[in-house]
Amino acid sequence: MLKMLDGLRVLDLSRVLAGPWAGQMLADYGADVIKVERPGSGDDTRAWGPPWWGEGDGRTASYFLCANRGKRSIAIDMADSAGAELVRTLAREADVLIENYKVGQLARYGLGWDDIHAINPRLVYCSITGYGQDGPRAQAPGYDFAVQAAGGLMSVTGEPAEVPGSQPQKVGVAVADLFTAVYAVTAIQAALLERHRTGVGRRVDAALLDTQVAMLANQGSAYLATGRPPRRMGNAHPSIVPYQVFATADGHMVLAVGNDLQFRRFCELLQQPDWAADPRFASNAARVQHRGDLVGLIAARLTERSTADWVALLEPGLVPCAPILDVQGVFESEQVQARGMQVEVGGVPLVAQPMRLDGERPLSDRAPPQLDGDGDAIRAALAAGRCWP
Structure with a gap:
């Protein structure tokens, strides 16, 4: 000790x-x-x-x-x-x-x-x-x-x-x-x-x-900077897209794309390079502006395969993502067990x-x-x- x-x-x-x-x-x-x-x-x-x-x-x-x-x-x-x-x-x-x-x-x-x-x-x-x-x-x-x-x-x-x-x-x-x-x-x-x-x-x-x-961190700072109180957005992020929960063929997963390079890798792995080239989605600011269009495209694609399949594809490609585990799944996960x-x-x-x-x-x-x-x-x-x- x-x-x-x-x-x-x-x-x-x-x-x-x-x-x-x-x-x-x-x-x-x-x-x-x-x-x-x-x-x-x-x-x-x-x-x-x-x-x-x-x-x-x-x-x-x-x-x-x-x-x-x-x-x-x-x-x-x-x-x-x-x-x-x-x-x-x-x-x-x-x-x-x-x-x-x-x-x-x-x-x-x-x-x-x-x-x-x-x-x-x-x-x-x-x-x-x-x-x-x-x-x-x-x-x-x-x-x-x-x-x-x-x-x-x-x-x-x-x-x-x-x-x-x-x-x-x-x-x-x-x-x-x-x-x-x-x-x-x-x-x-x-x-x-x-x-x-x-x-x-x-x-x-x-x-x-x-x-x-x-x-409140960034949410408090956003209000102080703009005078506009943030609103509820469910699992979506107010300032980053795509950064939310998506349905898959057998459940749900989190996709947390934090920058433009990660988004380009994500598009390549999904065999959708045209998304990254689209001016509506080429930068995070543009993706936030056109959130609905992009989220709809991603949601349709991710329902084609299981959560485990997507994580196995995206994580080695350095695209931040994760399955949504219950508490039993957390304590049974290899990483949590490895960390003691x-x-x-x-x-x-x-x-x-x-x-x-x-x-x-x-x-x-x-x-x-x-x-x-x-x-x-x-x-x-x-x-x-x-x-x-």
């Missing part, structure tokens, strides 16, 4: 996805992460099943498993004065604290930024909320689905408005949560680097809404951390914890005068 963050102490007060995902990322890089959970029930996602892993009273929702590898668990009632003091004791020697409570809620327990900063000015305190620490919606509950709506993502996701029955769509995974976690970890790391110079930690204010707006993206930690099947460093993949060897599974050991260490076990 790579332990690049060996010695870093992280107190994870978060639950559900964004905060726990950030804590898991730090654990995979070697940090010692203690997860504080509500007595009796723990993190909400422990009960978000089916599907489950395990049986009987020891079963845990697979949702919880995805975001809590590498952590130790202790159950503490932070609303109780003794519980809050126990958290403060842990925070005194921690390097990072991650929380995703409503704005101001932890301050009522004496666990807010000002409280913790006063007893440990070196600590980096990361607060993850739906809408941030200020502004008129700061107190609104922030779930990923709502933020995908309020942050513009759903307005550019789904079939075009003119398609009968179409409506805005959310993404199939909680991308606002996950991106916020990744942004939060980069900010935490930056604050830790600064702390080496200054000796003082910072407060990280990570908002799902802010992250979602940043994630399915792992087992403590007997639990999990998805691997995606980064490699010098050929090694950071991955904690500690399975997701049972609720309060490490509580006795942590409390005993604190009773013995060791602020952090």
Whole structure:
């Protein structure tokens, strides 16, 4: 196991996805992460099943498993004065604290930024909320689905408005949560680097809404440049053609032609060189202008053969394309297996951390914890005068 963050102490007060995902990322890089959970029930996602892993009273929702590898668990009632003091004791020697409570809620327990900063000015305190620490919606509950709506993502996701029955769509995974976690970890790391110079930690204010707006990327930039909001285009790309899903003889595939050279190769492989010579299609700008004409020609041609046939023809010719796999197909694919993206930690099947460093993949060897599974050991260490076990 790579332990690049060996010695870093992280107190994870978060639950559900964004905060726990950030804590898991730090654990995979070697940090010692203690997860504080509500007595009796723990993190909400422990009960978000089916599907489950395990049986009987020891079963845990697979949702919880995805975001809590590498952590130790202790159950503490932070609303109780003794519980809050126990958290403060842990925070005194921690390097990072991650929380995703409503704005101001932890301050009522004496666990807010000002409280913790006063007893440990070196600590980096990361607060993850739906809408941030200020502004008129700061107190609104922030779930990923709502933020995908309020942050513009759903307005550019789904079939075009003119398609009968179409409506805005959310993404199939909680991308606002996950991106916020990744942004939060980069900010935490930056604050830790600064702390080496200054000796003082910072407060990280990570908002799902802010992250979602940043994630609009080229769509947000297009609006700012033109004043025209982008619209839903289904699987088509607003600025590149052909770059979308096409039906084949036995299913569907993605064609992602990113430049004029790739388009010429595509036309040659389809034995349609006249398409590349046609002024309507010779450049990407022209193809975008004449999108309907070209897409109709390609759609008719691609239905003549299977997805596998087309991928076998186009991919060796350096034309970007792919079959559309379900999740089972993903984990059975040769490339995903070759990359080792399915792992087992403590007997639990999990998805691997995606980064490699010098050929090694950071991955904690500690399975997701049972609720309060490490509580006795942590409390005993604190009773013995060791602020952090």
